[in-house]
Amino acid sequence: MPAAIERSLKILECLALSRKPVTFTEINKALGNISRASLSRMLAELIEQGYVYKNDSGGCYESGYRMGIFAMSSPRSRRESLIEKYRAALKTISTEFDVTGIILENVSGIPVTVWKTQTDSSVSMAVVGAGHPNRDDLWMKILAAYDKKVMLRYNENEQKEIYTIRNHGHYFENCEIRVNFVRIGFPFFEPDNPEILAGILGIGASPLQINQENATEIINYTKELLANR
Numbered sequence: 021m022p023a024a025i026e027r028s029l030k031i032l033e034c035l036a037l038s039r040k041p042v043t044f045t046e047i048n049k050a051l052g053n054i055s056r057a058s059l060s061r062m063l064a065e066l067i068e069q070g071y072v073y074k075n076d077s078g079g080c081y082e083s084g085y086r087m088g089i090f091a092m093s094s095p096r097s098r099r100e101s102l103i104e105k106y107r108a109a110l111k112t113i114s115t116e117f118d119v120t121g122i123i124l125e126n127v128s129g130i131p132v133t134v135w136k137t138q139t140d141s142s143v144s145m146a147v148v149g150a151g152h153p154n155r156d157d158l159w160m161k162i163l164a165a166y167d168k169k170v171m172l173r174y175n176e177n178e179q180k181e182i183y184t185i186r187n188h189g190h191y192f193e194n195c196e197i198r199v200n201f202v203r204i205g206f207p208f209f210e211p212d213n214p215e216i217l218a219g220i221l222g223i224g225a226s227p228l229q230i231n232q233e234n235a236t237e238i239i240n241y242t243k244e245l246l247a248n249r
Contacts, residue, residue, distance in 0.1 A: 034047055047081060083154075124221075127151075133149065135148065208221060
């Protein structure tokens with residue numbers, strides 16, 4: 021195997037196995053301390069391709085969004101059963117409130133979008149097949165609220181925010197990811213073990229569809245539908 025490919029795979033393996041963001045020095049150590057210039061070039065290419073994500077504020081590295089396509093290797097029957105169970109509820113919510121809805125499966129600690137419904141006027145959200153491994157993502161924070169290993173990636177202040185997700189049973193994100201984009205996320209659990217997160221039901225819309233006036237109604241409506249699944 022060519023050295024460049026072997027090293028790239030080693031980088032991806034290093035990031036995938038880490039419980040927290042990884043520094044440049046830590047990656048280089050995993051590769052046997054190659055030249056900094058060579059490692060910088062490889063990381064830049066992997067970042068450009070979407071396989072690696074760099075946190076500009078902290079300067080650390082994590083698995084990028086394209087790593088989610090490998091998570092889609094989870095059993096098809098399980099994925100189809102999740103879609104079958106929650107599709108009708110999500111379609112009802114989408115039509116009732118004119119919003120986009122997605123079903124995300126928890127695949128080896130990565131939320132992966134497996135089904136989507138969208139009205140003509142609702143916002144565009146994650147495509148089916150997209151993984152969301154970045155720690156700053158709303159879906160990853162919901163997963164962290166129910167997975168102690170994922171929670172370890174976050175600092176003390178972030179953990180306090182994540183604990184509120186567990187306490188409330190949802191997360192309301194109002195125009196934080198980008199202007200004019202609101203998201204609400206709800207966890208759902210394995211049928212035989214209510215402590216294990218099976219996936220996330222996500223709703224996205226503009227502030228015209230979801231705002232402070234109707235958010236409570238949407239949240240309560242969704243929780244009631246999920247409780248009857």
